[in-house]
Amino acid sequence: VSRKLVLVGFMGAGKSTAASRAAEFLGEQSADTDEILRRRFGTSIDAFFASEGEAAFRQEEEQVVVEALEPGGAAIVALGGGALGSERVRAALADHRVVYLDVDPEHAWQRVRRGDRPLARDRARFAQLHAEREPVYEASADVIVHAERLLSAEEWLSAARSLDDAPAHTRLLLASSRSGSYPVYVGNGLVETGFYPFEQRRFLVSDGIVARLYGDRLEPLAGRVSIMPGEQSKTIAHAEIVWTELARQGATREDHVVALGGGVVGDLAGFCAATYQRGVGVVQVPTTLVAQVDSAYGGKTGVDLPDAKNYVGAYHQPEAVLVDPATLHTLPQAERSAGYAEVLKTALIAGGRLWERVRGGAVDDELTVLACARTKLRVVAEDERDGGRRQVLNLGHTVAHAIESVTGYARYRHGEAVALGLLAALRLSEQPALREEVGELLAANGLPTRLEDASVDAVVTATERDKKRRGAAPVPFVLVAAPGDVRYGQPVPEPALRAAVEELTR
Numbered sequence: 001v002s003r004k005l006v007l008v009g010f011m012g013a014g015k016s017t018a019a020s021r022a023a024e025f026l027g028e029q030s031a032d033t034d035e036i037l038r039r040r041f042g043t044s045i046d047a048f049f050a051s052e053g054e055a056a057f058r059q060e061e062e063q064v065v066v067e068a069l070e071p072g073g074a075a076i077v078a079l080g081g082g083a084l085g086s087e088r089v090r091a092a093l094a095d096h097r098v099v100y101l102d103v104d105p106e107h108a109w110q111r112v113r114r115g116d117r118p119l120a121r122d123r124a125r126f127a128q129l130h131a132e133r134e135p136v137y138e139a140s141a142d143v144i145v146h147a148e149r150l151l152s153a154e155e156w157l158s159a160a161r162s163l164d165d166a167p168a169h170t171r172l173l174l175a176s177s178r179s180g181s182y183p184v185y186v187g188n189g190l191v192e193t194g195f196y197p198f199e200q201r202r203f204l205v206s207d208g209i210v211a212r213l214y215g216d217r218l219e220p221l222a223g224r225v226s227i228m229p230g231e232q233s234k235t236i237a238h239a240e241i242v243w244t245e246l247a248r249q250g251a252t253r254e255d256h257v258v259a260l261g262g263g264v265v266g267d268l269a270g271f272c273a274a275t276y277q278r279g280v281g282v283v284q285v286p287t288t289l290v291a292q293v294d295s296a297y298g299g300k301t302g303v304d305l306p307d308a309k310n311y312v313g314a315y316h317q318p319e320a321v322l323v324d325p326a327t328l329h330t331l332p333q334a335e336r337s338a339g340y341a342e343v344l345k346t347a348l349i350a351g352g353r354l355w356e357r358v359r360g361g362a363v364d365d366e367l368t369v370l371a372c373a374r375t376k377l378r379v380v381a382e383d384e385r386d387g388g389r390r391q392v393l394n395l396g397h398t399v400a401h402a403i404e405s406v407t408g409y410a411r412y413r414h415g416e417a418v419a420l421g422l423l424a425a426l427r428l429s430e431q432p433a434l435r436e437e438v439g440e441l442l443a444a445n446g447l448p449t450r451l452e453d454a455s456v457d458a459v460v461t462a463t464e465r466d467k468k469r470r471g472a473a474p475v476p477f478v479l480v481a482a483p484g485d486v487r488y489g490q491p492v493p494e495p496a497l498r499a500a501v502e503e504l505t506r
């Protein structure tokens with residue numbers, strides 16, 4: 001094959017190591033373009049930079065990279081961090097499988113600060129360069145590997161190979177978690193074309209609406225279970241129906257459950273997979289905006305009790321997630337709005353480019369879904385079991401839960417309550433300008449910005465009660481210092497909470 005595996009990414013991402021490990025694993029040759037340049041210069045890159053300047057270096061680099069990408073020679077090539085600045089290089093990459101090792105600037109800095117890299121001397125400049133280059137790496141990448149933890153060559157190589165059967169332009173994120181890694185495929189047409197990356201027999205769990213729309217695309221199926229659409233199906237009684245059907249249809253531990261649908265199906269089927277015969281693999285195929293930007297990743301599964309949402313469940317990471325944003329075209333408007341609240345939440349957590357996209361009007365296009373998925377996966381990778389950083393994902397949810405509970409889960413959909421909860425959190429964060437902007441975005445996407453049919457007292461009391469149930473004091477809130485700078489566990493005194501809820505009624 002003339003298609004090479006090309007590793008790109010920032011300084012300190014671990015490209016050279018990954019390339020040589022992959023070469024060893026595959027019994028192939030690898031090349032590192034920085035290494036070739038050092039040999040060619042007969043001196044360090046640092047020394048060449050100092051004597052000839054960056055422009056001269058980039059010119060030499062472009063030549064070496066383009067040659068390394070020509071047919072023949074090493075099958076695995078690691079590129080220098082700045083190589084993608086060249087248009088010729090970017091064009092040459094189109095013929096190859098590009099793997100982006102994504103590492104945050106903090107980790108990268110820790111890895112390279114003591115080295116001899118000319119562009120790693122000043123920390124602020126280093127972070128700025130990282131921000132400039134990130135979109136360039138992302139735009140070229142077929143595979144994005146979250147590389148703070150070095151994955152084994154086997155993990156990312158087999159994931160990269162599985163892309164050969166996916167529709168062109170499918171992106172693959174490799175999500176790492178303490179309990180392993182799993183591939184997340186994102187691409188328009190993924191479900192439509194029937195892409196499926198495993199050999200295992202598939203048992204489909206879906207709701208009636210989604211099964212009718214997309215169930216057949218997942219054929220061949222060894223069995224199928226359908227539930228009624230809606231939150232009322234997320235119960236132990238429904239889990240029993242799924243378990244019983246899986247048993248009746250002959251599902252074994254070697255088989256996969258395929259959860260096709262929104263968060264209800266994902267949570268229920270995921271929970272059933274976690275417990276059926278003490279655990280079988282689940283492949284999540286999310287078809288709502290909520291599920292594609294949030295619930296399908298991270299392994300939280302479960303069902304509701306009559307008076308307590310999500311009270312029984314298990315952590316069960318998926319074998320893979322197949323995300324086809326084109327399936328969102330059939331989603332009812334109200335569900336799209338509900339999902340938008342989570343998109344906005346995720347954009348506030350991420351900041352940077354995702355926030356810019358969303359404030360510019362993006363809702364549910366492929367790149368927005370991809371960016372939300374990356375954000376959630378990054379947060380979960382840092383804290384799989386909700387001990388710390390994962391709590392930022394609750395932004396807006398503390399007051400939202402209280403609103404849902406005092407209105408009997410009937411007046412507001414979850415996404416609508418989250419919209420109000422985000423506004424309350426921004427008031428508590430003392431961010432009036434941001435609150436106003438977020439309010440406009442919510443309203444433009446069919447979400448409420450005013451609390452009706454609920455008393456301020458009741459909402460404040462319910463928020464306090466929720467906190468007590470969690471055994472935390474004082475009320476730990478997630479607050480926004482700025483988009484991209486979100487802090488969890490922030491204490492909020494009662495009068496401030498009351499004022500924030502009061503403001504919602506105006």
Ligand SMILES: NC(=O)c1ccc[n+]([C@@H]2O[C@H](COP(=O)([O-])OP(=O)(O)OC[C@H]3O[C@@H](n4cnc5c(N)ncnc54)[C@H](O)[C@@H]3O)[C@@H](O)[C@H]2O)c1
Binds near residue numbers: 230294301329331335
């Ligand atoms: N596990 C997590 O981390 C996590 C995170 C957030 C939310 N959740 C859970 O997710 C659930 C909400 O999920 P949801 O908002 O996806 O709702 P949902 O699963 O109830 O789906 C909403 C509706 O859209 C329909 N639908 C789904 N996909 C469609 C499509 N492509 N075209 C047409 N109709 C389609 C469904 O049939 C359903 O009627 C809640 O139970 C919540 O607790 C879980």
